[in-house]
Amino acid sequence: MTTHDLLTKGWTRDQMAARAAKELRDGYYVNLGIGIPTLVANNIPEGMEVTLQSENGMLGIGPFPYEDEVDPDLINAGKQTISELPSSSYFDSAASFAMIRGGHIDLTVLGAMEVSEKGDIANWMIPGKMIKGMGGAMDLVAGVKKIIVVMEHVSKNGDPKFIPECTLPLTGKNVVDMIITDLAVFQRPDHDSSFKLIELAPGVTAEDVRQKTTAHYVE
């Protein structure tokens, strides 16, 4: 694929985030993962009330602060400085994960290294190479009502990431509801069903997706 193709075919990171934002609903409480998922916050539709949770202990994440309002005591889960809103609240980590585990969060958007056709997700380690830890991801996929994965369709080496079985250590088993890649969107109505291809990014054909996917899915 040439640079030109990359520019004209498929979604950019921002466009993937914008596509994920279409899943937001008025009144939702949402947790966004680090990376592309964070960009979803810039795409909340005008007039829609969405409250963002930060698992280090805050509801109601505000925008990045102005230079003179930076506060080391006010960061998000990615350790970036943020600001608070008039509706914000703070709590400790145990209370934060009680919200997550208890099914009170409506939606989470996460990145992934691999997703299997059965909805398994792997995003926390590559044995012997990269180990950052799972952070709050295992709790999020176990407890949040709807799990959306946003990821590039293939790895940097061109290998499919939506595959029959994950090869990396899992973050969660049979938990993913929707996958948004730079090429397409897959969804399933429940955890017993197969994923269905429901949308293609501009310029992308169903055949393009077939060639870059080894997972079984319904068209």
Next chain:
Amino acid sequence: MKKIYSSAEEALGGLLFDGMTIAAGGFGLCGIPERLIDAIQASGIKDITIASNNAGIDNEGLGKLLRTKQVKKMISSYVGENKEFERQFLAGELEVEFTPQGTLAERLRAGGAGIAGFYTKTGVGTVVAEGKETKEFDGETYVLERGIRADLSIIKGWKADESGNLVFRKTARNFNQPAATSGKVCIAEVEEIVPVGSLDPDSIHLPSIYVKRMILGAPYEKKIEFRTVRQREAA
């Protein structure tokens, strides 16, 4: 009973020993008990097991104790942003019990609340659940996780009154609250100590019963891992 000590070293007096378990508050560099960490480093104790969400960065926070190889084992959810942590782990020099962040918070809370274990869905079907008891409840599988009872808790608060009632500030609360309850003894370092009666009893985050010793740690030079800002629009 005297709770206020003049230094971190004095506050830690008689509590430190090789092979001990310490629960530490903080998330990244936010709300970390840095004076107490420095004093533990200076004490030279070794083979410590530390329950803490992460381990600061390379030479900040708990990263300092990793650098001096005083830590035998970390119970943590995240080792990113700390090359020395990742290096020691990959080289097999350091044991890490990877624990999902919410499970870690609950293990500390449970340990402090007299709950020996609890069942959670977090980690089911992953390496986290390997070797642990699982049980079905209402048609879903849960894994048994143990509470953590530490020998010592070290936390960072914002304001305390002289009796040890404590309040945290913004997202610096994080693991400080559950970590405080997990230890047989909890030492708090705070930015300000105020007279009894100056804090609203309805607004106390951590009641004095948990804080056995405390020090005034100020002045703090609070560090930021990722300074992200927006620009004001031109007038």
